Amino acid sequence: MHVLISLIWLTLLTNIQSVPAWYKAQRDAILSTERRQSVGSTLKLTSDEEAVNKMIMAAKQGEIKSAIYDDSNYIPAVHFFQGRKRMEQSKVFKIIQQMPKGAALHLHYGFITSNAWLVKNVMYRPNCYMCVKEKVITLTGFYLTPPVDKDCTWIEISSERAKSTDIETFDQWLYNNLTLTVDNPEVVYPNINVIWRRFLQYFQTVGGLINHAPVLKDAFYESLKEFHEDGVQYLETRIGLMTPYELNGTTHDYTWTVKTFRDVVNEFKQDHQGFSGAKLIIGGRKRYNGSAILQEVKAAMSLVEQFPDVVLGYDLMDQEDVTHPLLYYVSELLYPEAHKSNLPYFFHAGETDWLHIHDNNLIDAILLNTTRIGHGFAIPKHPEVMRLIKERNIPIEVNPISNQVLKLVSDMRNHPAAILISQDFPVCISSDNPAPWEALPLSHDFYMAFMALAASDDDLRFLKQIALNSINFSRMTNKEKASALQLWETKWNVFIKRVLDSHNTFTEV
Numbered sequence: 209m210h211v212l213i214s215l216i217w218l219t220l221l222t223n224i225q226s227v228p229a230w231y232k233a234q235r236d237a238i239l240s241t242e243r244r245q246s247v248g249s250t251l252k253l254t255s256d257e258e259a260v261n262k263m264i265m266a267a268k269q270g271e272i273k274s275a276i277y278d279d280s281n282y283i284p285a286v287h288f289f290q291g292r293k294r295m296e297q298s299k300v301f302k303i304i305q306q307m308p309k310g311a312a313l314h315l316h317y318g319f320i321t322s323n324a325w326l327v328k329n330v331m332y333r334p335n336c337y338m339c340v341k342e343k344v345i346t347l348t349g350f351y352l353t354p355p356v357d358k359d360c361t362w363i364e365i366s367s368e369r370a371k372s373t374d375i376e377t378f379d380q381w382l383y384n385n386l387t388l389t390v391d392n393p394e395v396v397y398p399n400i401n402v403i404w405r406r407f408l409q410y411f412q413t414v415g416g417l418i419n420h421a422p423v424l425k426d427a428f429y430e431s432l433k434e435f436h437e438d439g440v441q442y443l444e445t446r447i448g449l450m451t452p453y454e455l456n457g458t459t460h461d462y463t464w465t466v467k468t469f470r471d472v473v474n475e476f477k478q479d480h481q482g483f484s485g486a487k488l489i490i491g492g493r494k495r496y497n498g499s500a501i502l503q504e505v506k507a508a509m510s511l512v513e514q515f516p517d518v519v520l521g522y523d524l525m526d527q528e529d530v531t532h533p534l535l536y537y538v539s540e541l542l543y544p545e546a547h548k549s550n551l552p553y554f555f556h557a558g559e560t561d562w563l564h565i566h567d568n569n570l571i572d573a574i575l576l577n578t579t580r581i582g583h584g585f586a587i588p589k590h591p592e593v594m595r596l597i598k599e600r601n602i603p604i605e606v607n608p609i610s611n612q613v614l615k616l617v618s619d620m621r622n623h624p625a626a627i628l629i630s631q632d633f634p635v636c637i638s639s640d641n642p643a644p645w646e647a648l649p650l651s652h653d654f655y656m657a658f659m660a661l662a663a664s665d666d667d668l669r670f671l672k673q674i675a676l677n678s679i680n681f682s683r684m685t686n687k688e689k690a691s692a693l694q695l696w697e698t699k700w701n702v703f704i705k706r707v708l709d710s711h712n713t714f715t716e717v
């Protein structure tokens with residue numbers, strides 16, 4: 209079958225070569241003008257990089273060719289839940305997995321620590337309870353004595369595990385309660401509201417675990433570890449104004465949370481020389497009323513002032529179609545400016561399929577001087593927004609798998625960021641909430657970006673550029689950025705050499 213497809217492919221190319229020279233020259237001129245505009249096209253590769261480029265492009269073209277007459281074979285064309293295992297067998301993916309990816313700039317704390325760690329570590333701790341209703345875990349928490357709840361029954365997880373005849377089956381049941389992954393996502397999650405309900409239920413289920421002060425500290429460390437292992441050296445994560453609790457029921461304020469995060473990041477950096485750090489963006493929800501948001505804006509201003517090396521600014525997030533638009537909060541969001549203060553914003557905007565409804569958040573994000581735009585899925589439908597983004601060089605945080613799982617796009621080749629990438633918009637790739645859908649911190653999203661958002665002939669230069677973009681678009685200080693870039697370059701050279709060596713070893717054998 210593969211031989212037949214290759215022959216057809218070859219025949220098509222042969223026919224193309226028979227066009228008149230003058231026609232071909234004009235066609236080539238248009239094509240090369242276009243190709244010069246895409247992300248990474250201006251980078252020059254070294255000879256070693258060229259050799260790796262040949263390998264990864266041969267693998268990329270092979271995957272495209274094998275699916276050209278049946279795109280159900282094309283991993284980005286199918287749902288991530290159904291394509292993930294196949295993706296992990298792909299040679300392109302295996303190379304991307306080893307690649308130093310720079311920074312992850314669009315994340316949500318609470319959705320970035322793997323379910324495997326929550327089940328095998330957190331749910332093994334003493335005093336860890338779950339509240340169960342009809343075999344579904346609806347809440348969790350650490351208690352000396354669990355509360356009485358009329359909607360569900362509180363059970364200590366370790367004693368329930370001890371009673372079970374098969375521990376692995378019990379742990380798998382816990383795991384299944386967390387993961388959103390199913391074999392038939394089109395049936396289980398028929399529309400955006402169903403998947404968002406399930407997605408928010410995930411946070412409700414794990415919230416009691418990660419809000420427990422000792423777990424929060426460990427979960428910060430574990431998140432950094434998982435990202436670092438996936439080739440990420442720096443991250444910026446959104447986080448709510450959390451007030452973690454101790455076993456005796458006392459709570460800490462969010463200043464404690466920020467200090468704890470700062471201490472954990474410093475500890476992790478001590479333990480891992482190849483790590484550049486992590487910072488926070490305070491995030492509120494677009495379901496709150498104006499006065500609640502004003503309180504958050506004031507709290508964020510105070511945290512940015514107290515911890516300028518850790519807290520970067522403020523964002524508002526939620527399911528965009530069914531919650532308040534940014535315009536609803538405009539006077540609260542203008543509060544810092546009206547008081548001659550500065551609170552950098554990092555707004556989610558245009559995370560929708562609708563046109564000229566809530567996607568107009570893009571306009572408000574720009575007017576409110578957003579530092580970056582989260583998602584920006586609707587940007588190509590707004591020509592003036594596109595012009596302003598280009599003019600002001602506002603980075604866009606693209607999260608391909610999140611957009612597919614949360615039902616904005618099904619076939620990743622139709623992702624609108626392809627338009628932005630083809631015109632060298634300031635784009636970086638992130639993963640939003642990789643834990644609920646079992647994605648790796650960045651590798652799966654990088655694969656999708658490379659195979660479906662970038663053009664079929666976009667090559668290693670694209671991958672290199674999006675890694676560089678992620679560091680350049682971060683809010684590290686100039687000094688931190690310079691040292692992060694230097695560190696990344698060292699990692700990149702090691703990566704190139706390792707891929708070449710493994711290829712040479714394989715060829716010699």
Ligand SMILES: [Zn+2]
Nearest residue numbers: 525556582640
């Ligand atoms: Zn997000």
